[in-house]
Amino acid sequence: MVRSATTAEFRADLHAWLDVHEAELAPTYRGMGTLDEQIAQMQRVKAILYEADWMRYGWPERVGGLGGAAALRTELGASLAARDLMDPGHFSLVEVLAPTLIDFATPALAAEVVPSLLNGSEMWCQGFSEPETGSDLSSLRCRAVAEGDPSTATQWIINGQKVWTSLAHFSDRCVLLTRTGPPDSKHLGITAFFVDMDTPGITVRPIEMINGVREFAEVFFDDVVVSTDRILGSVNGGWAVAMSILPFERSSCFWQRIAYLYQRLQALTRLSEPTDRNAEIIGNAFLELHALRTRSRSTQHRLAAGATLGAETSIDKVLVAAGEHAVYNAARRLLHNTITLDDTVHGEQWRTEYLYSRSATIYGGTAEIQRNIIARRLLNLGDER
Numbered sequence: 001m002v003r004s005a006t007t008a009e010f011r012a013d014l015h016a017w018l019d020v021h022e023a024e025l026a027p028t029y030r031g032m033g034t035l036d037e038q039i040a041q042m043q044r045v046k047a048i049l050y051e052a053d054w055m056r057y058g059w060p061e062r063v064g065g066l067g068g069a070a071a072l073r074t075e076l077g078a079s080l081a082a083r084d085l086m087d088p089g090h091f092s093l094v095e096v097l098a099p100t101l102i103d104f105a106t107p108a109l110a111a112e113v114v115p116s117l118l119n120g121s122e123m124w125c126q127g128f129s130e131p132e133t134g135s136d137l138s139s140l141r142c143r144a145v146a147e148g149d150p151s152t153a154t155q156w157i158i159n160g161q162k163v164w165t166s167l168a169h170f171s172d173r174c175v176l177l178t179r180t181g182p183p184d185s186k187h188l189g190i191t192a193f194f195v196d197m198d199t200p201g202i203t204v205r206p207i208e209m210i211n212g213v214r215e216f217a218e219v220f221f222d223d224v225v226v227s228t229d230r231i232l233g234s235v236n237g238g239w240a241v242a243m244s245i246l247p248f249e250r251s252s253c254f255w256q257r258i259a260y261l262y263q264r265l266q267a268l269t270r271l272s273e274p275t276d277r278n279a280e281i282i283g284n285a286f287l288e289l290h291a292l293r294t295r296s297r298s299t300q301h302r303l304a305a306g307a308t309l310g311a312e313t314s315i316d317k318v319l320v321a322a323g324e325h326a327v328y329n330a331a332r333r334l335l336h337n338t339i340t341l342d343d344t345v346h347g348e349q350w351r352t353e354y355l356y357s358r359s360a361t362i363y364g365g366t367a368e369i370q371r372n373i374i375a376r377r378l379l380n381l382g383d384e385r
């Protein structure tokens with residue numbers, strides 16, 4: 001294959017390839033499938049894409065990539081989402097965790113594990129939230145203690161609990177935030193580890209979501225031994241690791257989600273009677289999506305130009321939740337009986353997605369927290385009391 005130079009060339013080459021290989025890549029199940037089927041499908045597609053090099057564009061050569069702009073990865077994820085070849089939320093965990101690992105792990109560790117994530121032979125999860133620590137992440141309590149002097153220790157012992165860890169029960173590794181400073185050290189006393197999920201002492205208990213899917217889990221750590229070379233960044237430098245995830249979570253991941261939302265809105269349009277009322281409902285949802293897409297596009301351009309993303313991405317997060325709600329609220333109005341009563345594969349998919357869309361104001365930072373950030377940091381409307 002010829003190496004694609006620009007994003008436009010990459011997009012054209014990719015779609016030409018996908019047109020030829022779509023039947024091979026398409027899910028074998030009907031509708032959205034079970035979570036097990038979705039994960040198997042995603043890993044199978046990643047393996048094929050890696051073999052054909054598409055999964056390697058935009059990643060550094062030192063971790064098995066072919067180099068090129070990160071925008072190429074975004075383009076791939078959005079194209080797969082638009083063709084409904086895999087769940088964009090699951091797929092975007094690659095985008096959330098791999099750039100951080102590449103930046104903060106030792107070069108040898110990154111070179112060893114990133115290809116396995118890209119080629120579908122591994123999955124990773126993000127162990128940040130705890131039972132009493134979600135919005136205020138800096139107060140997390142899961143504790144890592146050095147065996148001996150922290151500056152020379154070769155091993156650390158981890159005890160504590162994480163919750164809402166997406167796909168933990170499917171994952172081989174976890175990017176884990178732990179408390180290594182004093183209990184009140186806030187963001188100055190956090191260390192990130194890259195932990196193998198089959199390490200003795202780790203227990204994973206899946207949690208069922210409102211839509212019946214067991215997508216996330218509680219994860220318990222009881223005297224879990226992790227070696228020092230699995231520290232990401234420095235001891236007590238974990239906050240920088242946590243913050244490094246933000247630019248990708250709020251740009252490329254959102255872009256992939258937006259591609260999927262457009263696809264679902266188009267499906268909704270095809271299923272709806274062409275009445276004035278329905279056209280207005282779909283039109284309003286389209287406007288919400290368009291505002292989101294416009295905003296997200298400019299965020300990605302800023303990231304590609306080397307800008308450091310910060311508090312202003314809270315606007316993107318608010319708009320993603322609004323776009324998600326707009327599409328599925330429109331679905332609820334137009335396909336009311338389908339969402340409430342239809343037990344076929346078709347009804348199941350709309351109902352499951354409608355219910356999942358409620359979580360958009362929670363995951364990745366709640367709507368209230370984002371609005372607080374916009375009010376205080378962007379609009380300068382005063383401190384929290």
Ligand SMILES: Cc1cc2nc3c(=O)[nH]c(=O)nc-3n(C[C@H](O)[C@H](O)[C@H](O)COP(=O)(O)OP(=O)(O)OC[C@H]3O[C@@H](n4cnc5c(N)ncnc54)[C@H](O)[C@@H]3O)c2cc1C
Nearest residue numbers: 126127128129133134135164165166359362363364366368
């Ligand atoms: C689908 C999904 C997937 C997720 N995946 C992961 C994952 O893979 N890894 C992971 O670590 N976490 C994950 N999470 C957890 C997510 O990050 C947290 O749920 C989120 O940060 C909110 O934290 P919390 O649930 O503890 O709520 P809390 O922080 O307890 O908030 C409860 C309510 O209080 C409000 N609130 C809190 N503080 C303030 C304030 N100062 N001002 C105003 N209102 C406030 C919140 O907005 C919210 O409405 C996931 C969540 C969901 C829904």
